[in-house]
Amino acid sequence: MAERPEDLNLPNAVITRIIKEALPDGVNISKEARSAISRAASVFVLYATSCANNFAMKGKRKTLNASDVLSAMEEMEFQRFVGPLKESLEVYRREQKGKKEARKDKDKKADSEEQDKSREEENDDDDERMEEEEQNDEEEVDN
């Protein structure tokens, strides 16, 4: 089990695949370089999280949301990521909504309550739902 944040690595296979697809065919990567990029990716997450958290705190929120992360990207001078990230987020939200609809159909009792909520807060609702689920996970960890 990794104790230090810097030791929390992302899966090597995935990192390697992303690198290979970014580079021209026939280009290789040394083990040391791959390992360093993997470490850099972890540092990136930590730094971006910290940055995003500042935006959440400014907004007096305890939960990091997607727009905090997007703001962090701009702050970190990765503005060119923002467009693609927003597109990905749209796809992700549609997918999550699809899953949610499937759950709703099963739970007819909650339907009438949901109707009013979803009309007003279509996007926020998902976030809140996720928060609730997150909270169940978070309860054991005292941050």
Add this chain to the structure above:
Amino acid sequence: MAAVAGAVPVPVAGAEAAGPGEEAAGAGPARLARLPLARVKALVKADPDVSLASQEAVFVLARATELFVETIAKDAYVYAQQGKRKTLQRKDLDNAIEAIDEFAFLEGTLD
């Protein structure tokens, strides 16, 4: 059993641009994450100042990290090319980090 008004119809599998597990040719911007969200979330939770992060936030972080990996690999590769090499080496990465402002946050962290 009226349909919920204003709800988005459930997407038919395959009709949408990207589904779980689908890999579009090339790293299209609208793809879903390849990095496992649980691992990204573990990193987020490592920050003592962070209480909670929404699933969406974790997702965007995962995607951003993927874009970051692509970016730094490409930027480092420029140095390998200068050295007429087809293998990316650690020093190429160090050079990129030193030369490019956006990577300044990495200085001293990779050793």
